[in-house]
Ligand SMILES: [Cu+2]
């Protein structure tokens with residue numbers, strides 16, 4: 001990914017993030033462990049988060065691998081039923097709360113938000129550091145639950161199973177989730193305050209890059225939805241530990257109440273995971289197509305509408321739970337409505353390519369992959385929003401495939417895309433473009449190979465959370481499991497070439513992609529306080545066209561079109 | 564391929580395949596656009612790249628917003644109208660009681676025949692399932708019928724189907740319920756009505772469900788209060804089913820199965836207006852299956868039939 005932007009290239013050093021003598025970046029401000037663990041610099045906290053979520057990603061991924069290996073054969077021959085149940089619980093809990101929710105916001109968001117709006121740091125730097133510590137404490141509780149013997153409730157913790165029947169470490173895990181919730185609330189509050197208070201001169205709301213808007217919308221959802229999750233977890237502990245009858249039907253409690261509370265958080269949580277991805281993809285596509293995002297304002301409103309309506313659709317997880325038919329109809333209706341803003345985004349990304357100058361760099365491949373996988377994930381959401389079809393498909397592999405298309409095909413692809421896109425800014429190094437592109441393609445195929453067969457399995461009726469299944473489902477399971485092996489290899493690839501670039505990668509120029517956005521106006525890696533001279537914004541976001549600088553010139557072509 | 568063996572299955576499949584069609588169309592449109600733009604506008608080509616006039620992007624934007632909204636609302640309307648008949652439980656139906664527990668399905672036919680992890684059903688007859696769980700939440704799912712309904716502890720849930728094709732079909736528990744969730748499966752056998760009658764006659768018969776309920780009614784001492792000539796003031800139960808009941812707090816509820824069940828297991832939760840709250844709770848005394856039988860008995864107490872048997 002050598003591109004010259006006229007910046008002076010610095011000489012090629014080797015060794016972990018080796019620097020020029022005298023060079024000062026956020027990485028050189030203290031190199032002791034203490035200087036990292038007590039840093040309130042948003043960039044360093046982003047790195048702390050990145051390291052921790054990577055660790056959890058591979059733990060969760062290992063669990064997934066064992067699950068898929070077990071499902072190679074219809075008999076439960078690799079692990080016992082109880083182990084299997086603990087594995088999918090572990091996979092779900094870790095991937096949702098310890099990887100996906102913090103993935104983009106806490107790493108790329110933390111690193112980039114202040115840079116993108118021209119600020120020195122986030123609004124509350126110490127709260128930011130505290131949020132990472134909360135995350136680590138929560139992670140310890142969850143890992144403790146895992147090491148002591150695991151949890152077997154599924155990541156959904158449905159009552160009364162979780163409160164009265166499960167013989168596993170539910171309390172530890174529930175407490176871990178309770179705590180990790182506060183780390184996302186802290187991040188959310190911080191981002192909201194940062195966007196409101198710290199935008200630099202000229203950075204009006206309608207000039208904010210879409211990534212900032214996505215962080216803002218995500219933060220709103222985090223701050224408003226996570227407390228409900230915390231409550232639900234407290235209630236579980238209250239019933240399990242203190243015997244307070246809340247969900248126990250024998251004492252007049254209502255087990256469905258838990259599902260309402262849980263999904264009131266967990267549906268919006270889907271948007272906590274996907275909105276940031278939408279932000280990342282918008283940045284990449286605009287830059288790599290050299291074109292302003294098509295319908296910028298519509299993109300902003302679409303994200304806000306998704307964030308709001310996202311709170312009103314939770315009942316679509318409960319069509320077969322015994323909820324009233326009237327409630328089901330309303331939830332179904334709203335679930336169809338929320339499909340519209342998501343569709344608009346897909347069309348707008350496509351529209352951004354129109355008349356662009358497209359480069360197929362690794363981040364762009366991830367971004368285009370995202371568009372395809374997210375579209376299919378979204379479309380299969382329509383199946384599940386239709387009540388009669390959902391009755392057939394709910395709790396089958398169709399649902400599993402659907403949300404993996406959104407959360408892995410969508411969010412994880414975007415996270416990887418973003419990681420590559422901003423890698424030179426974050427580390428000051430360039431990675432191998434060839435390796436990166438092949439990994440992107442490999443992951444795309446591995447992903448579809450793994451998850452597409454699961455749609456078919458689901459339609460055929462295979463229930464989820466089964467470690468044994470009737471033999472007629474084997475063909476599709478073998479396909480899916482083979483794909484999973486491919487996918488697992490794919491996820492290891494970036495570890496190597498990105499890791500390599502940290503040691504031997506070429507030094508990155510300040511703006512290797514010739515991107516707009518304030519983060520590219522500072523050095524790579526940025527100095528401790530982000531900018532040596534604080535930037536002033538004079539144009540709208542994504543000024544990729546030459547007619548942006550010289551408005552007069554564009555008139556000829558404009559007139560041609562109008563005539 | 565998945566069997567389609569109930570009256571509702573074809574309409575579910577129709578919506579499913581139309582949605583598949585719609586997805587293919589949209590994926591193709593998006594895919595073709597992305598690909599053709601990717602080729603035409605790749606860096607280095609001589610394609611025209613001038614600005615888009617404002618009105619154009621606005622119109623396109625409004626155009627596809629309205630179009631997707633329209634499609635979404637149409638699918639919503641279609642799906643809901645297909646579901647409506649299924650929401651309404653048929654009045655005249657073969658009523659089967661299901662009690663789920665970790666990790667088995669127990670079924671009771673109205674004639675008193677019981678089955679475990681199996682259910683025999685006549686073809687062409689609406690079957691209504693009244694279900695409850697003894698422990699955690701389970702779910703009764705039969706892919707070939709395209710039905711699924713969670714089975715909850717503490718209340719009754721119901722669903723119905725009419726099988727159209729004789730054969731054996733999978734019954735899956737589709738709500739995670741602990742260790743042997745994956746083994747909580749069974750077989751639904753659909754038979755032509757004549758074979759069903761023969762099968763039923765060949766099974767060991769107990770008392771029918773309502774008859775069994777009547778015996779329990781005496782055994783648990785219900786008749787001492789609710790029976791004719793009882794000295795305790797207790798409401799008469801004849802003809803109670805499906806009628807409105809005024810409660811002590813002034814509200815009115817319909818005496819459905821759930822109400823009857825709660826009245827037996829937690830009488831203090833809904834006290835009938837004008838009566839003292841003296842009825843003992845049968846929680847932990849009567850099993851779910853016994854409650855099912857007593858509820859069946861109370862339902863069978865039509866007006867005019869004496870409640871003292
Ligand atoms: Cu949802």
Ligand SMILES: [Cu+2]
Pocket residue numbers: 701702736737738739740741743744745747
């Ligand atoms: Cu189950």
